[in-house]
Amino acid sequence: MTNTKSHAQLEFDILQSTIPDAAILPFKNEILALCDKFGQSGQSGGSAPYTACVISKAVELLLLQQPICEITGHESEWVNVSDLGNELLYQNKRCSALFKNGDGTCSYVDAIVWKGEEEWDTFTGSVYVDNNSWELIRSKQNVKFPFKPKTFYVDVVRVPISKQEAENNNLHYIEGSDRECYYTVLKDPKQLDEVFEYYNKRVC
Incomplete structure (x- = not known):
């Protein structure tokens, strides 16, 4: 079974050949690095979906310049x-x-x-x-x-x-x-x- 990064690389290769102006292609290297880190983090079949969801939500919030944890008021x-x-x-x-x-x-x-x-x-x-x-x-x-x-x-x-x-x-x-x-x-x-x-x- 291919690892997470290899799977992501294959998907990017297909995406680039079919939709060369896809919005995520400029971020390909950064996404591949994240997939590599995720693949090496020892996720199980049970934890992987949860962790992937948490990471994706955090990335979404950070890109939109929103907080990823509670605001303290400090x-x-x-x-x-x-x-x-x-x-x-x-x-x-x-x-x-x-x-x-x-x-x-x-x-x-x-x-x-x-x-x-x-x-x-x-x-x-x-x-x-x-x-x-x-x-x-x-x-x-x-x-x-x-x-x-x-x-x-x-x-x-x-x-x-x-x-x-x-x-x-x-x-x-x-x-x-x-x-x-x-x-x-x-x-x-x-x-x-x-x-x-x-x-x-x-x-x-």
């Missing part, structure tokens, strides 16, 4: 980006969507993504919890350390409203390209229960 992980605004602000070096404010609170920009009724309709920002309290909930939520980035998808619905009525009631509304206005409200507020088990609720 002072060494932050860089001052106060020049982006008027207040003291730090950005995490390991997770670009994680920020620390001057009061020490840390928030993750993509904690919640709102999911509309159409498949294409996903967005971040602020929506209302219901039509009674008019409480706004933001996509950005405060984190607990150690922290692993996690995004929750929460269902919302659009409620049509006239621009005049929205402005008279000081509501957070959207005006579409067709000049129609609406505000967005949670479809099921209970979906936030899971969110706030993971995140500390941020007050708008």
